[in-house]
Amino acid sequence: MMDKTEQIFKGAISVFIKKGMQGTTQEVAKEAGVAEVTLYRRYSTKENLFITVIKHVLEKKFESKVLKIAKEDDTELFLMNIIEDRLEILSKNYELVRMLLSESLRGNLTDKINLPEIIFSSLKKGLEYHFERKGQQVDIDFCARQLGGVFLSYLILPNDQQFNKLTIQERRDIAKKHAKSILSTI
Incomplete structure (x- = not known):
């Protein structure tokens, strides 16, 4: 049985x-099966509830493995692993991500729960770490924007099939194509 907080979330x-x-x-x-007064007691406002819930989900589902992935010495493999990992997470949480992007574009999200900002800043940290370890001078901002563009394209543009429903080989092939494309610009 779920505890009340989990039920509310x-x-x-x-x-x-x-x-x-x-x-x-x-x-x-109504959806959570609790009294409205319970929500007010715990979160005081709808905005606090939204921020608390979304922050929890972002930390749980979107916790970045980018720094761990950045330890990879081979830059192409590093980029492929980031692309695969992020596309997998984004596609598995497609509806939530679309809602967060929509709210972000409306200016309704704080930096703590601004998904594009969270993705972009974690990418930049991973890229900085990887290229510093290799002693390479790379335009990190440009590279992070290229990766961000890949991720957004899979969320916004129509796809025949969600990334997470593709075979492992199909995912690797897509990641490799994008990694090679990004590598050609750095």
């Missing part, structure tokens, strides 16, 4: 995915 995610910040605490309470 699950209900809130469900409502926020469907309605973004427009979702009401009444809808969240």
